Amino acid sequence: MVISPPPSPVELTRTPWPVRVENRLGARRSAALVDGLIAIGCFVLFTGPVLLGAADRHGSPASQALFGLLAAAPLIVRRRWPIAVLAWITVVLATAVLVGVQFTPYVSDAGLVFPIAVYTVASRYERRTSSWVTVAAVLTASIGALIAYVIHPDIDQDAVQLALAIPAWLIGDATRTRRDFQRRAREQERQAAKERERRIRAEEHLRLSREVHDVVSHGLSMIAVRAGIARMVFDDQPDEARRALATIETASRSALTDLRGLLRDIRVTETDTVAPAPGLADLPAFVERIGHDGVVTVNLRHEGVPRAYSPAVELSGYRIVQEAVTNVIKHAPGAAVTVELIHRPGELVLSVHDDGAEQPENPVGGAGLGLAGIRERAELLGGEATAGPGVDGGFTVRARLPLGTDTATPA
Structure with missing residues (x-):
């Protein structure tokens, strides 16, 4: 019987791959890489089925691809300009429903781009600011959907963006609160160490x-x-x-x-002998x-x-x-x-x-x-x-x- 040797301490404490990637690319580049992957994923998962014909939606393939790109691409810079990204995505969603273009398989072009943008704002700004910005974005999207329902009665509309924004804002605000608490705790530890x-x-x-x-x-x-x-x-x-x-x-x-x-x-150093x-x-x-x-x-x-x-x-x-x-x-x-x-x-x-x-x-x-x-x-x-x-x-x-x-x- 062959007995394999026990794992070495290096193997037991192997650094997880996300940490290795961040150490190699740097925090800023690794964050940009993650956001880029999120943007691509949102486009592929939600606009891709429409372009491939898996879902029969209104609008030409070109317009659907255009709105899909306009909605997903801003997520690449969501950490740098959170409010601007949420405002842009809100305008894209409102414009799409007003012109009668459906670029996702769901009603009112529901997807992850809007809740991700809301989450980013809530996790980056203090509660008062993020709540007002989120309310403004939801109202804009809801008013656009209401007007589109009148203009295009054959296209279903609902308040799905509101349903997606509430949990996204709660999770983002909780993330910000936890991050602030950890930052204050680290600062207190540094002060205590000093x-x-x-x-x-x-x-x-x-x-x-x-x-x-x-x-x-x-x-x-x-x-x-x-x-x-x-x-x-x-x-x-x-x-x-x-x-x-x-x-x-x-x-x-x-x-x-x-x-x-x-x-x-x-x-004297630790290796020296101290006189009695x-x-x-x-x-x-x-x-x-x-x-x-x-x-x-x-x-x-x-x-x-x-x-x-x-x-x-x-x-x-x-x-x-x-x-x-x-x-x-x-x-x-x-x-x-x-x-x-x-x-x-x-x-x-x-x-x-x-x-x-x-x-x-x-x-x-x-x-x-x-x-x-x-x-x-x-x-x-x-x-x-x-x-x-x-x-x-x-x-x-x-x-x-x-x-x-x-x-x-x-x-």
Whole structure:
């Protein structure tokens, strides 16, 4: 037994032939081709039997062929001039009945040319315009048939054009309504896509702004504080000045490394390896580095069982602590800082408190973006952050980061 191979994906998704024809000819040419075929079909199906003698109708073959062509040919340009085509066909039908020429096998030269023209007008114009144009065309054709009945009593006449126009107009109006709805839906989708893209870009700009601020602010704040100390003790305490300069060198190199890593992450592609973002596990090294710099002393404490949180919680927690400690360095150098991580089943609480050292004579200024960035990071995770004077003096920054659906497991 021979088993035929399964069809390939190309065969299963083969493009329908009308779509292939439209793609090859273009939308305008393919539409003209369709309309040409419709015009030929109307002439062949309705005037052809009369010319071949299959139906005994009034009029000479030449006049029948002429009126048949005059009625069917305008359908070729029905999309370009819908109202003009309907008016022309109406005049041709009225003239044919008035002169007593029957170019279709049916009463009052009934056929498809008139309803097709009515459909085109209804599908191309708004309802008020298309209804008035259709009513005018039907009245003209009906009045012509009524007059012809008086002039040629031996030729039957009826209101067939009215019977054909009503369903044609209803179908055309429904087509126009559906097309307008689809166009509005596509426009709304485009607007929604633009809005999503704009929002994504805004969120990305905000994220980059926070990251640049958090990465650079700490290092520059340390450099500014230690540069001030070096300037003040340069003559009297050269060893302390050299220590301050060493701290400046270390802080500047660290800030430069962090900034390069951030720029590398911005330019990273899907095939590149992204550098791991800092997390709560990096806080001990951060605290040790701060203590070595000697500007402030930091004590890190945990309450509850430390856990492995989601990357978003890990990064936000680290940045919040980093920014809070940086604020202490800028505004209260020499203070003792307590960093506390409270691990709860449904949330992580971060607390950074300083004991309120004396304000420096020339504090390092800021744009106020640090605390705002802390609040934004907490709110993005559905949490909150507060900052203000502590109960026993000093200043306290406290942030609550809900875990939500993130999986937190004991570390």
